[in-house]
Amino acid sequence: MRVLTMNLHAVRARIWAAAEAAGRPEPDLIAVSKTFPAADVRLLCQKSTQRDFGENYLQEFKEKSSELADIPDICWHIIGHIQSNKSRIAAERAHWVHTIDREKIVRRLSEQRPPEMPPLQVLIEVNIGGEDVKHGVPPQEESIRELAFQVASLPNLKLRGLMCVARLGSSEEELRQQFGRMNELLQYLQQQGLDVDTLSMGMSEDLETAVACGATQVRIGSAIFGQRSYSE
Numbered sequence: 001m002r003v004l005t006m007n008l009h010a011v012r013a014r015i016w017a018a019a020e021a022a023g024r025p026e027p028d029l030i031a032v033s034k035t036f037p038a039a040d041v042r043l044l045c046q047k048s049t050q051r052d053f054g055e056n057y058l059q060e061f062k063e064k065s066s067e068l069a070d071i072p073d074i075c076w077h078i079i080g081h082i083q084s085n086k087s088r089i090a091a092e093r094a095h096w097v098h099t100i101d102r103e104k105i106v107r108r109l110s111e112q113r114p115p116e117m118p119p120l121q122v123l124i125e126v127n128i129g130g131e132d133v134k135h136g137v138p139p140q141e142e143s144i145r146e147l148a149f150q151v152a153s154l155p156n157l158k159l160r161g162l163m164c165v166a167r168l169g170s171s172e173e174e175l176r177q178q179f180g181r182m183n184e185l186l187q188y189l190q191q192q193g194l195d196v197d198t199l200s201m202g203m204s205e206d207l208e209t210a211v212a213c214g215a216t217q218v219r220i221g222s223a224i225f226g227q228r229s230y231s232e
């Protein structure tokens, strides 16, 4: 599947060009492998330096991470909503969770993280578009601050920053507003004395704008793996 490595290189070129144009450092690339087989992830690990992968569904993640357990330096990011009854698999196997949005999940992840493992790196998901359907904390300083300090008080979690998905169908201007606001919210947390450095934002369609607004991680699925089919 040479097309996978070609797609990966094309995405890296887009990221590089966007960072160059904005005069910003290049963000890390998380390859979002949801719905695609473990074999695709393995191939990218064999043919490239890509090691950060994102998954949305905990059951699928459980199977894939077992199948790929022999790749020592793979780094798994959970980027989908976590139901409380599925938190254990994230706590035991993931390196990052991008979708912290309520106290209950924070507590469970910290309790379930095996103490011999390094702290789980976590991001607070911000519902930046203020959408009813989406998960995440409302984009208000107070709500984010409260959850951030809860995370920071727990032993087995390490708060790294914020994550968002832009409102579907946003214009370029609307994307800039949402991603720009995320950047301000991260700076706000830093001003509150929190040691945070990560902004996870930007997907296949909007990565250039996210990079221009200061993304430090972009999450790219279809531009690397192809269109997803949810039929299975």
Ligand SMILES: *Cc1c(COP(=O)(O)O)cnc(C)c1O
Binding pocket: 032, 034, 056, 079, 080, 165, 203, 204, 205, 219, 220, 221, 222, 223
């Ligand atoms: C699926 C998904 C992505 C990747 O989306 P693409 O448009 O395929 O790049 C990124 N972030 C989240 C939260 C996702 O669910």
